[in-house]
Amino acid sequence: MHSREAMYYETAGEKVRCLLCPHQCLIKEGGTGICHVRRHEKGKLYTDVYGKLSAINFDPIEKKPLYHYFPGSVILSIGTVGCNMHCPFCQNWQISQTPAKSFSFRDVYSAGDILQIARSKKQNIGVAYTYNEPVIWIEYVLDVARQIRGAGMKNVMVSNGFIAPAPLDELLTCIDAFNIDLKSFSDDFYRNVSGARLEPVLASLKKIAQSEKHLEITNLVIPGYNDKEEEFLAMVKWIAGELGKETVLHLSRYHPMYKMEQEATPSDTLRKLAETAEKYLLYVYVGNIELQDYRDTKCPNCNAVAIKRSGYHTEMKAIDENGSCLYCHKKIIRNYS
Numbered sequence: 001m002h003s004r005e006a007m008y009y010e011t012a013g014e015k016v017r018c019l020l021c022p023h024q025c026l027i028k029e030g031g032t033g034i035c036h037v038r039r040h041e042k043g044k045l046y047t048d049v050y051g052k053l054s055a056i057n058f059d060p061i062e063k064k065p066l067y068h069y070f071p072g073s074v075i076l077s078i079g080t081v082g083c084n085m086h087c088p089f090c091q092n093w094q095i096s097q098t099p100a101k102s103f104s105f106r107d108v109y110s111a112g113d114i115l116q117i118a119r120s121k122k123q124n125i126g127v128a129y130t131y132n133e134p135v136i137w138i139e140y141v142l143d144v145a146r147q148i149r150g151a152g153m154k155n156v157m158v159s160n161g162f163i164a165p166a167p168l169d170e171l172l173t174c175i176d177a178f179n180i181d182l183k184s185f186s187d188d189f190y191r192n193v194s195g196a197r198l199e200p201v202l203a204s205l206k207k208i209a210q211s212e213k214h215l216e217i218t219n220l221v222i223p224g225y226n227d228k229e230e231e232f233l234a235m236v237k238w239i240a241g242e243l244g245k246e247t248v249l250h251l252s253r254y255h256p257m258y259k260m261e262q263e264a265t266p267s268d269t270l271r272k273l274a275e276t277a278e279k280y281l282l283y284v285y286v287g288n289i290e291l292q293d294y295r296d297t298k299c300p301n302c303n304a305v306a307i308k309r310s311g312y313h314t315e316m317k318a319i320d321e322n323g324s325c326l327y328c329h330k331k332i333i334r335n336y337s
Contacts, residue, residue: 056077076128157175179215
């Protein structure tokens with residue numbers, strides 16, 4: 001198996017301990033961690049997915065979703081397999097819940113190969129590390145991201161935010177924008193549904209916000225699991241207070257997927273939660289459903305429609321070349337062009 005020695009681990013007797021994420025997996029000889037892609041062999045930890053991609057596509061930046069980071073642009077998106085969470089509602093379970101040894105990879109791409117592909121499309125702004133959890137293939141992310149940054153392009157990471165502080169610090173040296181999936185504001189949800197913990201994700205969000213990197217948050221609303229108004233209110237208050245009221249929040253409609261057969265989120269639930277979020281946050285969007293009033297970017301100052309969206313098509317309506325409202329000059333998009 002084509003492998004590379006992993007970063008962030010230590011020996012622990014006859015086992016090795018992975019230090020990449022808060023699971024801190026203690027891995028026996030021949031075994032892998034919870035993510036199924038980091039393997040112990042003869043006292044060393046190896047990544048079994050370095051350069052092995054399950055998907056590579058040029059996508060609209062809005063698909064990440066990022067609505068306030070170079071809106072209307074295109075980004076090369078890459079992913080591999082595995083995840084350090086095991087959500088029963090995962091939309092990409094075919095790759096995220098598959099061990100490296102069980103997946104038929106097409107090709108192995110060097111960091112230079114990705115740079116060459118990224119440069120091949122004129123309007124492409126850089127690379128997004130997405131589709132499955134990028135934290136668990138950090139070695140490849142860092143190598144590609146450094147080449148992309150060196151070429152004057154942008155790096156975007158779509159992640160669950162379940163990462164230890166030291167590796168996150170290293171990612172912050174070369175990742176420009178993040179969309180973090182805040183699955184719930186309940187530690188019980190994280191432990192019992194996703195197999196993780198809430199507090200490390202909140203710590204990651206605070207660190208990213210303090211770094212002044214671009215940050216947007218996605219919350220998949222699942223009926224009966226994380227749609228309680230009281231819990232949701234606590235979450236948006238925390239986001240506004242700890243990260244700032246300009247933090248972009250995407251509410252996403254859940255559909256039955258993978259192991260979860262719960263009915264899809266009602267549109268009324270999404271609208272009610274979005275209305276609650278708007279009381280504390282300036283920019284709230286609703287995805288996976290066409291819900292009027294929650295797809296366009298409006299100026300929070302004068303309510304003008306600055307950016308109109310239909311699917312992944314964006315139309316700049318009332319926004320100048322600096323990302324400010326044409327009417328009242330309120331700064332709306334910090335990274336616009």
